[in-house]
Every structure is written in structure tokens, then in C-alpha cells.
Amino acid sequence: MHKSSIIDIISPIMAGPSSSHTAGAVRLGLLAKNVYNTVPHKITFKLYNSYARTGLGHGTDKGLLAGILGFSVDDERIKTVFETPEAKSLNYEFEFLEDFNRHPNAVDFVFEGELNMKISGNSVGAGEIELTKINDFQTKLDGKYNTVFTVYKDVPGVISKVTGLIQEDNVNIASLHCDRSAKGRDASMCICIDGDLSKNCLNVLTNFSDMYVVRYIKKLES
Amino acid sequence: MDNINTFRQLYLACKENNKRIYEVALDYEVSQGEYSEYQIRLQAKKSLDAMVEAIKTGLKSTELSPSGFSGNDCDKLQKRYEKSTSVLGCVAQKIMTYALATSEQNLRMGKIVACPTAGSCGIVPAVLIAYAEEFNISETDMINALITAGEIGKLVSEKMALAGAVGGCQAECGVASAMASAALTQMRGGNVKQIINASTLALKNILGLTCDPVCGLVEIPCVKRNPFLAIHAVTASELAMADIISKIPADEVVDAMEQTGKLMSPLLKESSQGGLAKTKTAISLEKNIGSFVKY
Structure with a gap:
């Protein structure tokens, strides 16, 4: 698989404070957006475990939404994403849950619209992510290919x-x-x-x- | 080109070709076919610019983090230095100030460079930029130093993930400190042996550092740990420049670090279930924070 490079060590340039809870959240959102690929009527973000417990302090909620809106990890608007026109035109909500069978940093994106889709993913550390499930199908998507x-x-x-x-x-x-x-x-x-x-x-x-x-x-x- | 996955291999390749660490590191990456030298230098330049920007913004801000735990310590330090000089002199003074500035920018969701991680983002920039400013180091030399630091981090990451959840804080701030000491020693004109020794000494001295953030946030003790470990990097460079060597070679120190990470209880690895995170005060902070952290 992808070998680590000097570039991985001296980047990414990102909005703080956490590579797993902020940058990872943005990347999960970006990848989920690419999978869903159309404008939903509504999105529900379900945050689990550490993502639920410390997510608000880390801006995980902002990161996930920013990713869905297509912002990159270093976008200055992440901090104030709720106030952006892009966010205001979207119908979304957050749920904070606990499930010990899930990864510590797990999230579900529940899209409703002409197409209903549920995408599950984890932030596995240092900004690396994986989408593990699309509807009922197991997947292996890490955004590297x-x-x-x-x-x-x-x-x-x-x-x-x-x-x-x-x-x-x-x-x-x-x-x-x-x-x-x-x-x-x-x-x-x-x-x-x-x-x-x-x-x-x-x-x-x-x-x-x-x-x-x-x-x-x-x-x-x- | 032969594999460069260990410090030993890096040292031999430098010696054989009479090259600096950043030169061999670039040659090797280019030979792997993923990136060109131009791409790596371009990322280093972008990261460097973002580091400078984070310091500039951080120096001026007193905005608190969403939790309200931190955000005004850099201001306090600057006010003190307006009146009196650090016992360590003005470079060290600048290093500590820059480390806090960057780290505080991070917790207020400002733009920083994860180098190697967001929690340890203040260490490499503080040492690199403060020294470069005080000693008029050119941008090219700064980039070479940052690539040197990147190579050190990369070699450690070949053995273990640079994440608090895997190896504790030794794998984040500890590695950042080793990287910073390598960058500093490179800028001071240290030879390859001295650079590797600087990072080895830094790493060796930080084995076992736990990751026990209060309320699970990248704030207590992470923010203040950045200036501490930036100065720690300077100590390592000072010793290495005097040709003081680590009796345990770099690769064995990394092995020890990996083993230490495995032996460390999960309660002390970013789970906030032990150490500082479970002190009386931390628990009471956790209760008060309930108003903004929903469950």
C-alpha cells in the first residue's frame, strides 16, 4: 500500500486542533460527499464514542459538515462553517451516540433524498480515514486511490x-x-x-x- | 537505490555518497517514483509559509479555545519578555514564544501544520523559524532543514505509527522534538553523525511520555508541552554538536520506543482514562464542560 513519504510527515496544513478529530473529520466528509455525489434533502451525522464525547471541543461536527460542503482541511471557513451560506442552505442534524462495537472515532452519514444512502467511516489516526460501509456493503475506501x-x-x-x-x-x-x-x-x-x-x-x-x-x-x- | 528504512541505512548512504541527510532523503524518495524533488520541496515551502503565518497570527491573538481552558498563555509570556530577558537568552525566548503561539493557534481551530501531528504542531516551527530569524538562515536552508526533520520523522514512522493512541505522547511531541533537533543541527552546520545523534538523544530522553489529555481535548497538557519539548530539542542539538553520542544507536532507541508504546497501558494512550485526565481537577472540569460537549 501507500508508503510513507516526507510529505506525510511535514503536512497536512490544516485547521486545528486534532488530525484525527478535525482534519480526519473533514476528509471523511469529503469522501462521503464524493460517494453520495448528489445534493441530499437532509443529512444526519451520527458521531460515536470519542467522536461523540470530545467532538464538539475538537470541531469534529464542523469538520464533518465542512467536508460534506467540499471544503478542504485547511479551509479558513471550517471554524465558522455553520454561518456559511453553503451550510445554511443544507438541512442537517447531529446525533451523539455510544456503541462499544464501533471504532473510537466512528461516524455514520445518513443521506436522505432522491437516493437514500448510509455511509459509515472511521478516523484511524494522523488524519488517515476509512469508509467501511456503504448501505449494507462492506467497503475499503481510504481516499488514497x-x-x-x-x-x-x-x-x-x-x-x-x-x-x-x-x-x-x-x-x-x-x-x-x-x-x-x-x-x-x-x-x-x-x-x-x-x-x-x-x-x-x-x-x-x-x-x-x-x-x-x-x-x-x-x-x-x- | 538501496532501501533507506533505518537510521543505519541513512547514515551509510550519506557517508558513501558524501551527501547531507536531506540530499539522500530526496534522492531516495525520487527513486521510489511517488514524488519528484520539486513536489517535495514545494510542499516543504508551503508548510514553511503556513508555519510562519500560524506564528504571526498566534502572537497577536488572545482568543480562548472553545472549552475556555487555554489561549492566552503566549500573550503572558510575551508580556514578561517585554520587561525581562530569559535566563537562556533571546533565541530560547523566541522558541518558547513561537511554540506557544502555534500551539494556541491550533486549539482555536486556526491553520497550522501537523508536523508530525496537530498536537505537536508548535515544536518544529518554533525551533526552525526562531533560529533562522536570529541567525539569518536563507529560505533554501530552512527548507533543507525541514526536509531533514521530515526524514527523521519518516524513519521513526516506519517502525511505529506517530499517534498518541498507539505510542503515547513520545510518538507525537517526542518525535517532533527529535525532528526539531535534527533541523536545528542541520542549520548549525552539524555533520550527518551529529544530526542523527541529536535526534537520537532527544528521542531517548522522552521515552515513556504518556498521552493523557484532560477531557480528551488537545489542550491540557498538550499546549504547554510544546515549548517544553522545543527547548528539549535545543538541548539535544547542543550535546550532539559537542560530539556527545548516544551509546544506544538510533534504530535501537526507536525499537525501545515502539516496545515502550506497546507496554504502556491503554489508559495512558489518548483515551483520557488515566493520568492527568483522571485527576480530581480534571474530573471536575469534565463535569463543567458538559454544557458544550453533548453526549
Whole structure:
């Protein structure tokens, strides 16, 4: 996986006070926004454990919202995000919960709108994050790779069709992670790639039969 | 290019090629194919600019943190130094002031550089920038020093995650102090051995430092720990410049640090369930803070 670089040690430039509770929260929001990819009617942020207990003192709530609005980790507006016009035009609420089965810094984004979606993630330390679940599907999204996420009908040949298409685009697959709800029902694929997919490739992919959801999630800036 | 994952490998590569640490570090990263030298130098320049900006803003502000626990100590220190000089002289005075300025900017959600982490963000900039200002160090030399510091942090991070939850504060402020001592020794013209020794001595002296933040916030004891560990970095550089060496080599000190982190109780690793976080006063602060931290 991603090797640590001097750049990781002397960055990021970020709004304080905590890499896990502030910068990590922004990055979780940014990645969740890219996955949902459309404007929701409402978002509920569910903060768990340490995120719930110390989140307000660390601006975790502000960070999560700022990420959803597309602000970067060093955006001066994070501190006053609730007062921004972007936030005022959004319907959102926060819940503070405890669940010992979840990571200390866990969050759920519950999107309601034309598409309902629940995205779960953790802030795992030093600003690093992971999205672990999209609806009922296990995922492995850490924002370090451009990633194709799809939900499709669990029938033979879909994985081969999708990976074949990516190969035709001359792009290398770094990792592939699949999950399904039940045999023959909905399944999901999370494909991390090196480089970038062409628009054409994404168009073809989106129009495949048996595809319910196709998202191209760009990697986050480090 | 051969792997550089340990201090020993770094030292040998410098010696073999007759190069400084930042040169070998850049050569190595470029050989890994992820970043170009230009990209790394550009990030270092951006980080340096952001560090200067955080100090400038922090020096002028007395705004308290959301909890109200901290935010006006840098102002107090500056007022004292208007009237009297530090017993350690004006460079040390500036270092302590800058460390507090940056650290306080962090807790008021200001823009800082996590170097290596947000909680330890005041240490490297304070030592680097205060010294550079007092001794007219060029921007290029400052960037070289910051890259040197980055390489030290990177080598430690090869063995253990730089997070209080994993290794306690030794892995955050401790590593920041080792990085700062390397940057300082680089700017003072210390040789490769002296730079590695400076960071080794700094790291060795901070083994076992716990992470027990009161109310789980990056405030008590984190803010004041920044000026302490900035001066700690200067001590390490002073000793190393006199060719005082660490009897335990750098890589073994990092091993000891990793083991110490593992042996440390989880109660003392960023969980706020022990140490300072469970003192009588901390518990009463926790009760009063209830009004703004919802559960």
C-alpha cells in the first residue's frame, strides 16, 4: 500500500486542533460527499464514542459538515462553517451516540433524498480515514486511490466485464474488494486503481446492464 | 537505490555518497517514483509559509479555545519578555514564544501544520523559524532543514505509527522534538553523525511520555508541552554538536520506543482514562464542560 513519504510527515496544513478529530473529520466528509455525489434533502451525522464525547471541543461536527460542503482541511471557513451560506442552505442534524462495537472515532452519514444512502467511516489516526460501509456493503475506501464503487445485480460475469473494461482503458487495478447482500441479489465492488479512468470508460460502465449504482470517487489530496 | 528504512541505512548512504541527510532523503524518495524533488520541496515551502503565518497570527491573538481552558498563555509570556530577558537568552525566548503561539493557534481551530501531528504542531516551527530569524538562515536552508526533520520523522514512522493512541505522547511531541533537533543541527552546520545523534538523544530522553489529555481535548497538557519539548530539542542539538553520542544507536532507541508504546497501558494512550485526565481537577472540569460537549 501507500508508503510513507516526507510529505506525510511535514503536512497536512490544516485547521486545528486534532488530525484525527478535525482534519480526519473533514476528509471523511469529503469522501462521503464524493460517494453520495448528489445534493441530499437532509443529512444526519451520527458521531460515536470519542467522536461523540470530545467532538464538539475538537470541531469534529464542523469538520464533518465542512467536508460534506467540499471544503478542504485547511479551509479558513471550517471554524465558522455553520454561518456559511453553503451550510445554511443544507438541512442537517447531529446525533451523539455510544456503541462499544464501533471504532473510537466512528461516524455514520445518513443521506436522505432522491437516493437514500448510509455511509459509515472511521478516523484511524494522523488524519488517515476509512469508509467501511456503504448501505449494507462492506467497503475499503481510504481516499488514497481513485476508486470505482458499483452496486450491481449478483449474476455471473459482472466482475470480469468491469475489470476487462478497466484493462481496455489501460489502467492498473491496485485492489479489488467485493461483497453481496445475498446470492443473486445486490452485490458491490470497490476497485482502487492507479492513474485515472477516461470519461468514455465511465460512460460505458454506467450503461452496463445490471448496474444499479456507479460512482467514480477521486482520491483525496493528502 | 538501496532501501533507506533505518537510521543505519541513512547514515551509510550519506557517508558513501558524501551527501547531507536531506540530499539522500530526496534522492531516495525520487527513486521510489511517488514524488519528484520539486513536489517535495514545494510542499516543504508551503508548510514553511503556513508555519510562519500560524506564528504571526498566534502572537497577536488572545482568543480562548472553545472549552475556555487555554489561549492566552503566549500573550503572558510575551508580556514578561517585554520587561525581562530569559535566563537562556533571546533565541530560547523566541522558541518558547513561537511554540506557544502555534500551539494556541491550533486549539482555536486556526491553520497550522501537523508536523508530525496537530498536537505537536508548535515544536518544529518554533525551533526552525526562531533560529533562522536570529541567525539569518536563507529560505533554501530552512527548507533543507525541514526536509531533514521530515526524514527523521519518516524513519521513526516506519517502525511505529506517530499517534498518541498507539505510542503515547513520545510518538507525537517526542518525535517532533527529535525532528526539531535534527533541523536545528542541520542549520548549525552539524555533520550527518551529529544530526542523527541529536535526534537520537532527544528521542531517548522522552521515552515513556504518556498521552493523557484532560477531557480528551488537545489542550491540557498538550499546549504547554510544546515549548517544553522545543527547548528539549535545543538541548539535544547542543550535546550532539559537542560530539556527545548516544551509546544506544538510533534504530535501537526507536525499537525501545515502539516496545515502550506497546507496554504502556491503554489508559495512558489518548483515551483520557488515566493520568492527568483522571485527576480530581480534571474530573471536575469534565463535569463543567458538559454544557458544550453533548453526549
